[in-house]
Amino acid sequence: xxxxxxxxxxxxxxxxxxxxxxxxxxxxxxxxxxxxxxxxxxxxxxxxxxxxxxxxxxxxxxxxxxxxxxxxxxxxxxxxxxxxxxxxxxxxxxxxxxxxxxxxxxxxxxxxxxxxxxxxxxxxxxxxxxxxxxxxxxxxxxxxxxxxxxxxxxxxxxxxxxxxxxxxxxxxxxxxxxxxxxxxxxxxxxxxxxxxxxxxxxxxxxxxxxxxxxxxxxxxxxxxxxxxxxxxxxxxxxxxxxxxxxxxxxxxxxxxxxxxxxxxxxxxxxxxxxxxxxxxxxxxxxxxxxx
Numbered sequence: 001x002x003x004x005x006x007x008x009x010x011x012x013x014x015x016x017x018x019x020x021x022x023x024x025x026x027x028x029x030x031x032x033x034x035x036x037x038x039x040x041x042x043x044x045x046x047x048x049x050x051x052x053x054x055x056x057x058x059x060x061x062x063x064x065x066x067x068x069x070x071x072x073x074x075x076x077x078x079x080x081x082x083x084x085x086x087x088x089x090x091x092x093x094x095x096x097x098x099x100x101x102x103x104x105x106x107x108x109x110x111x112x113x114x115x116x117x118x119x120x121x122x123x124x125x126x127x128x129x130x131x132x133x134x135x136x137x138x139x140x141x142x143x144x145x146x147x148x149x150x151x152x153x154x155x156x157x158x159x160x161x162x163x164x165x166x167x168x169x170x171x172x173x174x175x176x177x178x179x180x181x182x183x184x185x186x187x188x189x190x191x192x193x194x195x196x197x198x199x200x201x202x203x204x205x206x207x208x209x210x211x212x213x214x215x216x217x218x219x220x221x222x223x224x225x226x227x228x229x230x231x232x233x234x235x236x237x238x239x240x241x242x243x244x245x246x247x248x249x250x251x252x253x254x255x256x257x258x259x260x261x262x263x264x265x266x267x268x269x270x271x272x273x274x275x276x277x278x279x280x281x282x283x284x285x286x287x288x289x290x291x
Contacts, residue, residue, distance in 0.1 A: 001031060001064055001113060002032065002061060003032050003033075003058075003061050003062050003063060004033050004034075004062070004063065004066060004113070005033075005036050005055070005058050005059070005062045006023060006033050006034065006036070006068070007019075007036055007065055007077060008037070008038075008068040008069070009038060009068060009070075009072075009093070010037060010045045012073065012094060013068045013093055014046075015046050016046075016050060018104060019068050020050070022066060022068070022091065022110055025107060025108065026110055026111075026114075028111070029113075030114060031113060034053050034058050035052050036053050036058050038055065038073055038077050039076055055080075059086065063086070064086065064087055064088075064113070064268065065081050065088045066091060067090045068091045068093055069091075069092075070093065070094025070095065070096070070100070071097055071098055071186075072094070073094075074090045074099045074143075075144060075243045075244065078143040078243075079140075079143075081265065082143075082263040082265050085266070087120055087267065087268050088265065088266065088268065089102070089267070089270070091103075091107060092104070098186075098278060101270055101271065102270065102271075106271075109271065110270070112270050113268075117270070118268050118269060120266050120267075120269075121198075121199060121269050122264045122265075123143060123180065123198060123265040124181060124200075124201050124222065125142060125143050125260075125261040125264055125265055126141065126143075126145075126146060126180060127141055127258070127260070127261040128141070128142060128146045128242055128256065129256075130254050130256055131255040131257060132253065137254075138240070141261055141263060142242045143180065143182055143265050144179060144180060144187075144244070145178060145186060145242075145243065146242050146256070146258050147176070147177050147242075148175050148176050148228050148230055148239070148250070149174060149238070149239055150174050150237065151236065151238065151239065153237070156172050157172075157175065157230055157231075157232045157238055158170060158231045158232055159171045159172075159176055159228050159230050159231065160227075160229040160231060161176065161226065161227070161228055161229075162228075162229075163224050168205070171210060173209045173215070174208040175208040176205065176206070176208060177191050177205070178203060178205055178226055179203075179206065180202075180204070181197060181199070182198045184198075184204050185279070187244075188206045191206040191207065192206060193217040194217055194219060198275055201222040202220060202222060203219070203226060203258070203260075204218070205220065205226065222260040225257060226258040226259070227257050228255075228256040228258070229255050230250055230254065230256075233250040233253075238250045
């Protein structure tokens, strides 16, 4: 690869030691690397001897982003990477790290990038917008999910959910998660939703703490679109959050529209670990071996 951008989360990668180690491994096999922070930190970053370059500048000509942190770091980079069709590889320095390909002790596998021993895995994304009085007031793209939820002091909220033009139902509870297959192991799973193979193309709708005995999740075709209308917005605090980012306050009459994005996140795979092996390891804390 002509240029690999190393993006360490300074709160996870103290002194950027993991990114430094990766740079040494990659340079030993003739790969060019540059260091860029995935976001602007609140305070100074300790990086003696390293030149930290602007990410947007270094994206030009980049063939790969390597994210050092947890899934949140990958989510932070996903939209930028997808818009430029640059693949992402994650090195997990967090707790679970479902999207991360490597653990810290597996970074020797980065040498495979020089020999072409890797796979590209495409992940579905969502385009999310908010329509207010006939005009768009918010738009975003998500790799994991879009969540409509109540404020901290609100009780339950009511939401009309449409699939295309058909009314799916009136949900009553703490909110609703609309997730991609990648996001099915995140908030959606905590809300009782199903685990969907991450390379699939589906919407997953999961009510949050539904105040009804009918609290089913739904797995839907990506060829449709979803609209969530929070009926209590304006009288109660109701918010939209995309990939766990900054909450957007919804008003009465707002329509949250969600559809399959034309953009995709491309993740690099260096191993043959299946999603089922990852789930067994990450969720149970145990590593199962075949007899």
